[in-house]
Amino acid sequence: MLNAEHTQGAHVGAPRSRVDGRLKVTGAARYAAEFPADSLLHGVIVSSAVTRGKIKRIHTGDAKAQPGVVEVFTHENRPSTAWFDYKYRDETAPPGSPFRPLYDDEIQFSGQAIALVVAETFEAARAAAMLVRVEYTPADHATNLDLQLDEAYVPPKKRNGIKPPPKPRGDAEAAFAAAPVKLQNEYRVAIEHHNPMEPHATTVVWKGGGKLTIHDKTQGSQNSQSYVTNVFGLSADDVEVISPFVGGAFGSGLRPQHQLFLAVMAALQLERSVRVELTRDQTFTLGYRPCTIQQVSLAANRDGKLQSVMHNATAGTSRFEDYQEVVVNWSGLLYDSPNASFDYRLAKLDTYTPSDMRAPGATLGVFALEAAMDELSCELGMDPIELRLRNYADRDENDDKAFTSKELRACYRQGAERFGWSRRSSKPRSMREGRELIGMGMASGVWEAMMQKTAARATLTADGKLEIACATADIGTGTYTILAQIAADALGLPLERVSVKLGDSSLPKSPVEGGSWTAASAGSAVQAACDSVKQALLTAARGLEGSPLANVDLDRIVLRDGRAEVAAHSSAGLAIEDIMRGAGKQKLEAEESAAPSKTAMLTHVGYTHSAVFAEVRVDEELGVVRVTRIVNAVAAGKIINPKTARSQILGGVVMGIGMALEEETLVDHHLGRFMNHNLAEYHVPVNADIHDIDVLFVEEHDEMVSPIGVKGLGEIGIVGTAAAIANAIHHATGKRMRDLPITIDKIIGA
Amino acid sequence: MNRFSYVRAASAAEAVRELADPAARIIAGGTNLLDLMKYAVEKPTRLVDITHLPLATIEDAPGGGVRIGALVTNAALAYDDRIARDYPLLSSALLAGASPQLRNAATTGGNLLQRTRCYYFYDPATPCNKREPGSGCSAIGGLNRIHAILGASENCIATHPSDMCVALAALEAVIHVEGPDGARAIPMADFHRLPGDSPEIDTTLRQGELITSVELPPPAFGQNHTYLKLRDRLSYAFALVSVAVGLNIEGGTIKKARMALGGVAHKPWRKPEAEQALEGQAPTLENFGRAAELLLQGARGHGHNDFKIELARRAIGRALSQAAEARPQSQTDKRIR
Ligand SMILES: Cc1cc2nc3c(=O)[nH]c(=O)nc-3n(C[C@H](O)[C@H](O)[C@H](O)COP(=O)(O)OP(=O)(O)OC[C@H]3O[C@@H](n4cnc5c(N)ncnc54)[C@H](O)[C@@H]3O)c2cc1C
């Protein structure tokens, strides 16, 4: 057995630039809508103008008569597809009946796809789509969560992989009533849409004989593949889904989206290659972070020790699915309170089903909790970090398990020092420069460190090059790069000699890329596959005639610079090419999978932690907030690549700034329609909004959380950021902002 | 299908002739028109490309002013040495708008005629009187956070979104146009109109008229100016409220004052009474407050945009202070002065 020490080589832990960077900046990296196909048809979606009701009549004659138009698909002429709901349910689907495009005459949400116009050119399809006339029988709709709170319910069926709220502990109500210091507040977060740079698209290449190659924007090539085979009754051998590059997704690529269904449907029916691309506006008809209303009650003794924590949340979901995420559990996890209760409800709205969006649930729940903790620290007159330390949870009280590791204390300490927290005056409104009030705030962040069973293949060829393959996706997170680093170190190769293939359903099995589990899962699988190849290589090396390694113990042999050498003296060794040639091997190949340790998980849980510090400058009179500094101190186990890791945190922080100050999908409740469905009016941060962001990784050694000691980083960066900013705004102005985003009107309070 | 033909006008006269067809549209930078065409809000049958006309120069105007060709881009205008020196208010307003890429393409004429950013106007699935007269105004009783507090009607509460135009209003520019009946000049104050009963009409431009240039009177304000823009992020967002101010201060007395508001009405909002109230007075906070009251007289919110009334009041005060102190708002450093 080769131990984990071997991964500590030249590349793991070193800041490496993205191995796919050149492909991306030169445009050589192809995205779903960029793959060419012979005699490609183009499909344009017609979206519903009403929110709820029925299609009385749909007139497609004018569209069909347009030159170049091949077919107009509607519920009236669509080919038949699978009958049962479960066939439409993908790996990440919540309980319910998944949306079926063009299924019948029923309209379930505004913007619903109700027709697909397919033509020889994109322009012809687009023009014809405008000629599809629809008569509706509208019905009443409900999109306002506030008006549906009375109808809220505890979801009867739990969503797979989503922990329900923890059981109550002690008597939270009684302890709240009895405690000397307490508060109870409501927190709100608006609907947000993912808005990745690349809009959703699918290119289906018709290969003849019913075989399809599908280029889909997805976080799970195999998830899309099994959706297609299930829905259209195809065999897995006939459907390959390829998605080597994804222009951001943030969770919007987890579920197979309706353009995939429509493109495949049209390709099968017309026996031609078909591409369907959503417009930016149409991406607002996909999932979103649900509007969520939360109540947090905290009660403490005068010394700051928490006595009671109550966290209730109600979120919107669609009529047809019970989307769930982990919102309230964090309040039972981050701090130690003898009495705690939790409640998580859903309310049905006439919208599409919400979906996972970067750190789903935690962004919301931790915002409310950490804003409430800041309020409590003010009530107590206690430093916010001190309050958190007094209630530090050394054990996961929700599941009654130990943490595999938890360096949150170090995050507080190192983050505070880097930020200059000691320069913060304790009183709100006490720091200013010129007209601007200065505020400093902090918050904790937490995200589950998950691992999922994943397989990977390593192939070493006679020329001493190594190919790594795994079906998982790199959605811009740096997965190609870290897998190359792990593999290069495992076999002692320069990075240039390692190539990585991802995002292809024919590659070794992987779940969707999400939950921040990919580095730990795919990384461990790659490590295991490379270790097997290494074993085979060294065995071959020792067996060669006159081998200088013949009688050397396996663990005294190291692989470095493309050679197998005796650890102590590098002159005695063999080049990999020579070993392969000598052994007569064209290649050495191994496929291995890695999975979380079932025994460890009986007693332990893994979480990533962070401490986020924010400095804001507020022109109070005009309501203008500038986030001038962020320090995010993260404990996430082993950091494979500080450069790509930092980028993940930067991206998370930027998105957190957006969540705090700007992002909001505006709903016209009369129309039941999202109205700012473009990037001019849906505001994400721009360069001017972003100042200094300082990321530091706290040492955290964890041999239990995953075989390679990695926890994952894709999501932790956003968690806590909005709370730190809201808390800083309070410190600056004395005003509590419990309703995100914190826009000018809220600051001036007019 | 919205088929359209395209012609590249060889002369202003030809462009005017082409415009005789009411379904023809001029295309300049295309940064607004093309978006509107993609949304099927504008459905021209003919595009008249004027970008090859000789209208991209900045020249002396008789009487000491300057004449800006309709095709001068927003970027070229903002960074023109003479404009930056003599009309820094205009430079500043331009640089407060859009993004560098858009400013490189957007033209002076197109900016004057850009259309509202009301969400409903851009979404043909919704009622909107401006897009489809008689269909109703979704913003009244709907989402109206970005809408007008002044000069609106029961038919439309849209705002004009331009930054440049707010500065042009304060600078008392004159718009030169050429039409079937010859050339005429329209003072900026009369160029945009209020929605009234016909919100589909944004300006007083007549059918078939082409904007050829914008004339600025001789510089009048020195360094006592500012363009203060408040928006939902620190750059690349339309104004919730903006204020353009030019003051002429001599010996502690305001000799001349010009102020215009953006983001609050169907046109850049000026009120001569508010300006007169400052003239002959000292630049004090109290006087600024009175001017703000006058400028905002009759302001009315529609729910989501109620905050704009207070925001505008405060912004006017700040902008007047900035101008009086000759500390104009920087458009690169986002800290409000
Ligand atoms: C995302 C985004 C953000 C923006 N942000 C801002 C902002 O913050 N502030 C701001 O002020 N603006 C902003 N803009 C708007 C931008 O300034 C305008 O789109 C631009 O000024 C229009 O100029 P153009 O030359 O591209 O006009 P075009 O799109 O070519 O034309 C616009 C209209 O003017 C007509 N027209 C053009 N030239 C003439 C002429 N000479 N005579 C008669 N008619 C003519 C056209 O027929 C058309 O109706 C933004 C735009 C976008 C897309």
Ligand code: SF4
């Ligand atoms: S405000 Fe004007 S532009 Fe907006 S919906 Fe009403 S009529 Fe249309």
